[in-house]
Amino acid sequence: MTGAPPRADWPTPEQVLLLQSVRADPCVSLLASTRPAPRMTEADAATLERLAADATVRLAGDGRVGSDLAGALAETVARARSGPTGRGIAVFVNPVVREVVRLPVPVTDRVVVDPTFATRDLVRTLHRTPRHLVLLLSDREARLLEGVAEDLRPPPRSPFPLVADGVSRDAFLRRVDQALATHRRLHPAPLVLVGAERTVTRFRRLSRDLDRLAGTVTGSLLRAPLPDLVPREREVLDAYLLSRQDEALALLDRRRSRAAVVEGIDAVWLAARCERPEMLAVEEGFTYPARLSADGDFLTPAADVDHPDVVDDLVDEVIETVLLRGGWVALVTDGALAGRGRVALTVR
Incomplete structure (x- = not known):
C-alpha cells in the first residue's frame, strides 16, 4: 500500500x-x-x-x-x-x-x-492562517478537525469522533459540547461549526463553550470531501479575521481619545521599550531598515541593508518586543494606517 x-x-x-x-x-x-x-x-x-x-x-x-x-x-x-x-x-x-x-x-x-x-512572516502566518477547529455535526455523530490554511486533518489527540449510541439528540449534543470544551481547554483556538441549520442552532443553545466562535457553515457536510469543505469554512474564517482587524482599528480610536496611542516607527520603537505596550497595529508590507543609537532608543533610517551595523527590519524587532512584554499584535492590510506612519501602538 x-x-x-x-x-x-x-x-x-x-x-x-x-x-x-x-x-x-x-x-x-x-x-x-x-x-x-x-x-x-x-x-x-x-x-x-x-x-x-x-x-x-x-x-x-x-x-x-x-x-x-x-x-x-x-x-x-x-x-x-x-x-x-x-x-x-x-x-x-x-x-x-x-x-x-x-x-x-x-x-x-x-x-x-x-x-x-x-x-515577522511567521507572525503573519499565525494571524492570517491561524490554527482553528472545525466541528462537523449531525444529530447522531460529531467529528473534529484541526485546520491551518487549506489543510484540515483530525487532531492527533482528542475524544472525537463521537457517535450518539442510542441517547437522545440533546444528550448527545451535550456530550459533544463537554468533549469540545475539554479539547479547547488544552488547545484553545477559534471554532467553526458545520452542520444542518436545525442541528447547529440547537447545539448553540445548549453549548457552554462557544467563545471565539468564528461562525457557522450550514449544510449536511459530515461526510463531505475535505477539498469541498475547505473553501466554505475558509470563507467564514476570513470574515472572522477581518473583524479582528476592525477590532484593532477601533481600539486605536478609543485609546487615542485617552492619549494612549503613539504613531510612527520612531515613537513606537521607544514606547515599546520604555512603556507598557498593549496592542501593536502594523501594516503587513511595512519594513524599516535602520541603525540604532548607542543606547538603543533612537533610529536612523538606512539604505545599506547588508552593512553589519544595520538592523534589516526594525518592524520585526518592534513586534518581538511587544509580544515579549505582554502585548498583542494586529497585522493590518496596507493602507489601513495611512497617515499614521504605517504603525501604531496603544499603551496601558
Missing part, C-alpha cells in the same frame, strides 16, 4: 515564541516563496541555494564563527530541500539553532543577518 505524500507542518505559536526569544549574533534567516509539493522543486531549491550563497558572503567577515555558520547553513538548506513545501519556507541558523519552518503563505525572498531571527 502506498503511503500518502508528506505534508508540510505549519508553525505553532510555541515555535514562533521560541525563535523570537533567541538572541545571538549573528542569526541568519532565509525566507523564500515555494510551490506546494511533497518534495521541494528544483526551481525552489535553486532559489534557496542562491539565498544561502548571499548569506555566506555576508558571513565571510565573521572569521571562524562565520565559517562554522556557513557550514551549518548548508546542512540546514540540504535538509529543507529534501522535505515537503507549502507556499513559503524559512530557514533559521545561528550557533545553536538549525530550524526549517514551512509556511502556508508566500513571502518576499530575502536574507536577514541580525542579532535576532526574522520572524
Whole structure:
C-alpha cells in the first residue's frame, strides 16, 4: 500500500515564541516563496541555494564563527530541500539553532543577518492562517478537525469522533459540547461549526463553550470531501479575521481619545521599550531598515541593508518586543494606517 505524500507542518505559536526569544549574533534567516509539493522543486531549491550563497558572503567577515555558520547553513538548506513545501519556507541558523519552518503563505525572498531571527512572516502566518477547529455535526455523530490554511486533518489527540449510541439528540449534543470544551481547554483556538441549520442552532443553545466562535457553515457536510469543505469554512474564517482587524482599528480610536496611542516607527520603537505596550497595529508590507543609537532608543533610517551595523527590519524587532512584554499584535492590510506612519501602538 502506498503511503500518502508528506505534508508540510505549519508553525505553532510555541515555535514562533521560541525563535523570537533567541538572541545571538549573528542569526541568519532565509525566507523564500515555494510551490506546494511533497518534495521541494528544483526551481525552489535553486532559489534557496542562491539565498544561502548571499548569506555566506555576508558571513565571510565573521572569521571562524562565520565559517562554522556557513557550514551549518548548508546542512540546514540540504535538509529543507529534501522535505515537503507549502507556499513559503524559512530557514533559521545561528550557533545553536538549525530550524526549517514551512509556511502556508508566500513571502518576499530575502536574507536577514541580525542579532535576532526574522520572524515577522511567521507572525503573519499565525494571524492570517491561524490554527482553528472545525466541528462537523449531525444529530447522531460529531467529528473534529484541526485546520491551518487549506489543510484540515483530525487532531492527533482528542475524544472525537463521537457517535450518539442510542441517547437522545440533546444528550448527545451535550456530550459533544463537554468533549469540545475539554479539547479547547488544552488547545484553545477559534471554532467553526458545520452542520444542518436545525442541528447547529440547537447545539448553540445548549453549548457552554462557544467563545471565539468564528461562525457557522450550514449544510449536511459530515461526510463531505475535505477539498469541498475547505473553501466554505475558509470563507467564514476570513470574515472572522477581518473583524479582528476592525477590532484593532477601533481600539486605536478609543485609546487615542485617552492619549494612549503613539504613531510612527520612531515613537513606537521607544514606547515599546520604555512603556507598557498593549496592542501593536502594523501594516503587513511595512519594513524599516535602520541603525540604532548607542543606547538603543533612537533610529536612523538606512539604505545599506547588508552593512553589519544595520538592523534589516526594525518592524520585526518592534513586534518581538511587544509580544515579549505582554502585548498583542494586529497585522493590518496596507493602507489601513495611512497617515499614521504605517504603525501604531496603544499603551496601558
